[in-house]
Structure formats: structure tokens, C-alpha cells
Amino acid sequence: MRISALYAQTSEAPRRDAILYLKRYSPLLKWQPYKENVLDIGCGDGSVTREVLYPYLEDHLEKLMAVDLSEEMISYAKENNDLDRITYKPVDLDNEEDVRNLGMKFDHIFSFYCIHWIADQRSLFKRFYNILNPGGQIFITTLSDSSLHKTFKKYLTDETWAKYLPNTSGFTDYTDQPEEFVTNLLEETGFKVELCITEKQATPVDDFKGFIRSVVSVHRFINYIPEEFKEEYIQDQIRNNCEFSLYSKETGKYSWTYTSFVIVATKK
Helix, strand or coil, X not given: CCHHHHHXXXXXHHXXXXXXXXXXXXXXXXXXXXXXXXXXXXXXXXXXXXXXHHHHHHHHEEEEEEEECCHHHHHHHHHHCCCCCEEEEECXXXXXXXXXXXXXXXXXXXXXXXXXHCCCHHHHHHHHHHCEEEEEEEEEEEEEEEHHHHHHHHHCCCCCCCCCCCCCCCCCCCCCCHHHHHHHHHHHHCEEEEEEXXXXXXXXXXXXXXXXXXXXXXXXXXXXXXXXXXXXXXHHHHHHHHXXXXXXXXXXXXXXXXXXXXXXXXXX
16 A cells, blocks of 8 residues: 555554644634635645645635655645645755745645654744744644654663664654643744643554654654565654554554644734
């Protein structure tokens, strides 16, 4: 099965949280009197973009550009979640030229569980700031901790995998005071912080192993693993994530345990 199709079947946690946080914190958003250009960062297979974000934005929307690093994900999104006012595009957020080449500025930027993959958050927030119109806003959910964080950090010293991987966990280090850390980054960039909080979550996942496989298979670390060892690496990731997660004998399901970061900020 294509990774994009697998991801589409196992995206209940991102979908649930996108609905939850939009409902809970949308009063902090301020809309322009005109139809807006909006950017969705890390759109994955496009299902959350089309089924959650688009209906929420529809009355305010001129154009919704949805971007993702994975060309396979973008191809799947175009095939399965296309709408007239949505444009899907492969973009590497870690590449300043890619961001500049978006070719327009935006009134709102949304991102659901994506930016924790990018280590240099200071530069990332500057890029967001530069592509926002004055008074524009960011609405971001990301991860400050999860079973994935724990597993990737473990691999930095793992005898089998450390020799293949770069000397980084692949996640942002939000320190032991994540809210203060990110608030300072945003304010230094020029944003007015409307919200910056963490919330602990535990989400039962029907196909937990499939969910972990889909995430690991699109993470850039998979490219460092020799082809003949990739399946072994994925299976090891699945075992470790199960170890770091909650299992219910009653339901027979694993729960993905994580700490969400919710950020709303306005360009001054």
C-alpha cells in the first residue's frame, strides 16, 4: 500500500485535534473584511485540509494553498481531496527559497502537527512572519513530546541505527519550559502572542502500528537507512513506539500519548 493511502487510513488523531482546537480557540482569530489567502502547512494526504480546515474557512476564503514536503502525499491529495479553491504544492519549509517561491503573501497560516520536525524554529517563525500580510495570524498545533520523540532520541545512541542517522533527534527541542521558550521566539520575531499552551493527550488509535508506519515512512530519517534495512527499521520503530504508549487490554487498542502545543499569534 502507498504510504499516502496508509496515512489517510490512520489520521484520526490529527483530524480529531484539528476539530477540537479550531472549535476551542477560533475566537482568537481575526478575519479581514475581504476574502483571504490562507496557507496550510504540512497538509499530508489533504484529508484534514479538505474535510476540516476548508469548511471552517469557506466563508472567509479566496484561496487555500496546502503544502507538504512529501511529493507522494501531494499527489494523493490532488487525486483524492481536490477542490476549486484548494491548491496543493510540494514545499520544503526548511528551505528558505522554497518558501519565497510560494509567490504570494497570506492572511492566515495554519499547521496541524508538522513543525516539530523542523529543528530551527527561530528561522521558521521568521519565514512565517515574512509571508504574512500585516495583521496576519498563525494558528499552529505541534508536538512538544510524544512516543515518537522518545523513540527518535533513543536511536541517537542505538547500536543498530545510530551509525546511519544524523546526530539529531529530528525534532525541535522545546526545552523543559516549552511555553516560555516558544513565546520568546515568537515575540523576538515580531509576533504578538495570543495563545501559547501545552496540553497532554492520549488518543486511542484503531490501527496504531499502521499509524506509526505511516509517520516513520515519510520522515526524512528513512532516507538515511540502507534500502535492505528499511523494513527492519520500521518494525523496530513500531515496537519502540508501542513500548512508550498506553495499551488497553479491555479495548485491545494502543493510545498515542503526546503533549500538544497550541499557538496563535498575530503579525504586528
